[in-house]
Amino acid sequence: MIAPPLRARRRRLLAFAFVLAAGLPLAAAAQTGAATADAATNAPRKLLAGLTVNDRPAGVDLDLLDRGHGHYSANLDQFATAIQSRVIARDRGVALPTPLGEAAIPAAAIQTIDGARYVGIGTLARALAGRIRFDQGEFALAVTLPWTPGATPDATDTGGASREAPDIRAPAASLSAIHSEAYFTRQDGRDSLATLTDLQGALGPGAWRTRLLTSSPGGRQSMQDYGWMLDRGRSRLYLGHSQLALDPLLPYANLTGAQYAWSNRxxxxYGDTLANNQLVATQTLGGQSLSGHDAPPGGIAELRVDGKVLARTAIRLDGSWSFRNVTLRGSEFAQVALYERFGDGTPSRVITIDGATSPRALPGGTLVSYAGLGVDGNPLDRAIGTHGLGGFYQMRWGFSDRLTVDASAQRAGGRDYGATNAIVGLGALGTWGIGVARSGSASAWSMQGDGQRGMWFWNAYARRYGANYFPGVAAVQSDRYGELGAxxxxxxNVSLVGRDASDPFADRRYVFVKPAADWAMTDRFSVxxxxDYNGLYTYAANWDVRNDTRVMLTRYVGISQLELAHALDGGLQLDLSVTRDPQRGTRYAQTLSGLWTRGHPVSWTASVLESTSRIGYLLDAATEAIPGLSMHVQLYNDPTRGPSGSGSGTTFQLSLVADFAVTPSGLARGSFNAAAARxxxxxxxxxxxxxEGVRWADLAxxxxxxxxxxxxxxxxxxxxLVSDLAPGVYRLQMDxxxxxxxxxPPARQPLVEVRSGATTRADFAMQLRLGMAGKLIDANGRPMASAVVRVLDADGRLVTSVRSNTLGYYRVDQLAPGTYIVQSGEARRQVRLDRRFVYGQDLQP
Incomplete structure (x- = not known):
């Protein structure tokens, strides 16, 4: 155990000396190893003890109550500060926000003495899923927590959102986020420009959004996905325009009007799996997310895929766990092992994850009701226009964990559609989805599924859209695909892949059955x-010849390339490649790339390109001009184009991407996402x-x-910028x-309100604290030990006083910039503190 802080020891020795002077009997306490309650008052004795958290000194002392017989209570507010939390009032007690959720403490467990709140250390340990004990030898409270104080919370954690009154309120109306992209191209004397801008902010109790598009040639401009959204617990309301993709069997649609959704989940x-234009997620697993509950609080959840540990996460205090953005193909064998925090190294429970579950499947008991009504089309886009009444209704129900059913009705493009689906988990046979749809006399159907049993895996789908099912498509569309592997x-891994697909737009049919393989022959060589879709092979072979050299052979959409990449000293890389394009011929390239780190870092590339008849070049550079604004410029002369082809072959491209959070204090690097409205x-x-000598850049x-x-x-x-916070009130501070x-940083830590769709401004006024140092010498030039040095402000008021050490030196810290008088005896001098610590302020009393 690490010794308690020196300050705690000093206070403990002073307390011990005082007790001895008072003549109190300590023999009995020494024999029992703990202080006993005061016999005269029958009250618990107050102690001042050190504190260690996860075997590290907390740097603070803690007030304890010794209730005798090894029972102790801790000052709740001091304890919360020591573990980097705080005390929040709740209806039936208080709570301490932690990275694993809120630790609830009932009111009955709290005792107030002299205005301070105390809680038994056993109660604290249970609430925090930790261990807390009083170490008599170190005279310190030893705390072991299932997380590191200051650790980043789980991504799914809503944080310690408080119901306390905020010091800084969120704006009622704002532009809070901007994401903008601009692409300019000049080729053969012709210019083109394409831009995309997403805007988002708060308005009243809800949030607004819009997307602006400009494209050339013709300079077409449009506004899409514009509207106002309001969340109320299980309900979500949207007024405006959005593009709809309700079901794979239903056509895409534009609807301008009102939408309303209700869900018990x-x-x-409405969570993190939303696409940019969605109000309700059609795929609940999205990227994917895995979650569960009833796990050991404070323990560890471990995800294993095909026997390998892929991720680990802490179990929250309510027994829930979650893994986000886990990509499963549906052919893996995945398990989650749940470990006790202080267990014996073996999991208490192992859960098998059905990786083949369709992302459209809902957990058992989940219900989603979603409806919309308005104008069919987009009145702010002339290319789309409006076409009368439009609307839809969709009901999705997780009947059980193995069965999800849904039904949809939609009016779009002047036609009515209806569709129904069932997603069924068949155990060893995998999970399968079946859907049928109809529009007038035309029909459509689909079936898809995947699964795994032992070493074997499979996935397949079949879709058929009848003639005239979609407006303007008179031919039948069909696609059948299957893969069986081991x-x-x-x-x-090896498999057979087959497809039979008709493409009426290209008037072609693709029929093939071909083998596929993925083979890591060694740690350095894989193929x-x-x-692909039309039966042409896409392949890749990678050979790490040495740690700094790699050879790659790749083929994609009929274009093949052989490349040698070699890392040079100074962060440079040399690439030699030959590319074979059936349409344009063969091109050779010698490329040197690197990163220039002076000033703004710039990633650059320079290439010499050669074909059978011409020499070309590629010059490329990319940088972040300011935080949140990226710039990429490229000048490219393709030797496979030119006099024998169309144009000169020279292309200039400039792209700008801006991603900002917007507040009255200015712009900060942003992270725009579609789900941010919640x-x-x-x-x-x-x-x-x-x-002096410090710049803002030094604080990055x-x-x-x-x-x-x-x-x-x-x-x-x-x-x-701190993003992705649930609505609530948060304590903000600078580390x-x-x-x-x-x-x-400022001593006061403000409570800041966060609202859906809004970015709240909260600035930090940093405090410059300087000081002075010098030496005290007597008339004979000898150092003066233990001499009092007083520091006065410009008005003569005492600011602080210190004593010189055994060598006569003194030092004063924590002074604000300004003019001071430093004085010892009759000697005094004026000192000006501006932007640096001042030395050599000697005095001769």
């Missing part, structure tokens, strides 16, 4: 081959005077803490760990 229906070893953020900048990377946990960091301009010693 809004976390799934995991022959950990390094080798893979698979037929979430909010906090952004701001740091202000104040910096120490300093962490911003939300409820005591790192959630963002400063950029080179002193701005920060002092990586700040210069003479720069401090």
């Amino acid at each position: 809004p976390d799934l229906s 995991h022959l070893s950990a390094r080798l 893979s081959a698979r037929p 979430r909010g953020g906090i952004s701001g900048k740091v202000t104040g005077q910096l120490p 990377g300093v962490r911003v803490l939300v409820d005591g946990r790192p959630a963002g960091q400063l950029d080179a301009r002193g701005h920060y 002092p760990e990586n700040l210069p010693i003479d720069l401090q």
Whole structure:
């Protein structure tokens, strides 16, 4: 056990000396190893003890109550601060926000003495899923938690959103996020420009969004996905335009009007799996997400795929766990092992994950009701226009974990459609979905499924759209696909892939059955081959000849390339390649690339290109001009084009991508996402005077803490952004760990309100704290030990006082910039503190 802080020891010795002087009997307490209750008052004895958290000194002392017989209570507010949490009032007690959720403490477990709240350490340990004990030898409270204080919360965690009154309120109306892309191309004297801009913000109790598009030639402009969204628990309302893709058997549609959804699982229906234009997620697993409950609180959930550990996450205090953005093909064998926090190294339970489950399947008991009514089309896009009444209704129901059913009705393009689906889990046979649809006299159907049994895996689908099912498509569309394969070893997968598809637009039919394989022969050599949509092979072979040299042979959409990549000193890379294009011929390339780190980092590439008749070139550079604004420029002369082809072969391209969070304090690097309408953020900048020789760029990377946990960091301009926060109130502070010693964050930690769709501004006014040092010498030039040095402000008021050490030196810290008088005896001098610590302020009393 690490010894308690020196301050705790000093206070403990002073308390011990005082007790001895008072003549109190300590022999009995020494024999029992704990202080006993005061016999005269029968009250618990107060102690001042050290504190360690996960075997590290917390750097603070803690007030304890010794109730005798080994029972102790801790000062709740001091304890919460020590573990980087805080105390939040709840209806039936209080709660401490943690990275694993809220630790609830009932009111009956809290005792108030002299205005301070105390809770038994056993109650704290159970609430936090940790271990807490009082170590008599170290005279310290030893706390072991299932997380590291200051750790980033789980991505699914809603944080310690509080119901306390905020110090800083979220805006009622705002532009909070901008994502914009612009692409300019000049080729053979012809220019083209394409732009896309997404805007998002708050308005009243809801959030608004819109997408602006411009494309050339013709300069067509349009506005899409514009509207206002309101969330109310299980309900979601949307007024405006959106593009709909309700079901694979239904046509895409544009609807301008009102949409309303209700779900008993809004976390799934309106959560992080939304595409940009969706109001309700059609695929609940999205990227995918795996979750569960009834697990050991504070324990560990471990995801294994094909016997290998893919990810680990902490189990929250309510017994729930979640893995996000886990990609499963449906052919893997996946398990989640649930471990006790203080177990014996074996899982308490193992859950098998059915990786073949369709992403459209719903967990048992989940219900989604979704409807819309309005104008069929988009009045703000002339190319689409409007076509009378439009609308839809869809009901989806997770009848059980093995059966999901849905039904949809839609009016779009002047026609009525109806569709119904069933998704069935068949155990060893996999999971299959069957759907039928009809529009007038035309019909459509689909079937798809996948699964695995032992070493064998399979996936297949079949779709057929009848003649005239879609407007303007008189021919029948059909597509049948299947794959049957085997995991022959950990390094080798083989399969047969077959397809029979008719493409009425190209007037072609693709029929083939071909083998596919993925083989990692050694750790340095692997090959893979698979037929694409039309039966042509896509393949890749990779050979790591050495740690700095790789050879790659690839083929995609009929174009083949052989490439040698070699890493050079100084971060440079040399690439030699030959590319064979059936349409344009063969091209040879010698490419040198690297990263220029002076000023703004610039990634650059220079290539010499050669064909059978001409020499060309490629010059390419990319940089982040300012945080959130990326620029990419390319000048390209293709030797496979030119006099014998069309044009000169020279192309100039410039692309700009901006992603900003917008607050009244300015722009910060953003992270625009479609699901942000249910979430909010906090952004701001740091202000104040910096120490001499320190720039704002030097503070880049300093962490911003939300409820005591790192959630963002400063950029080179002193701005920060904390995104993806659930609506609520959060404690905000600057982490002092990586700040210069003479720069401090404000002592007050504000409570900041977060609202859906909004970014709340919260700036930090940094405090410059300087100091002075010098030496005290007597008339004979000898150092003066233990002499009092007083520091007065410009008005003569005492600011602080210190004593010189045995060598006569003194030091004063934590002074704000300004003019001071330093005095010892009759000697005094004026000191000006500006932007640096001042030395050599000697005195001769």
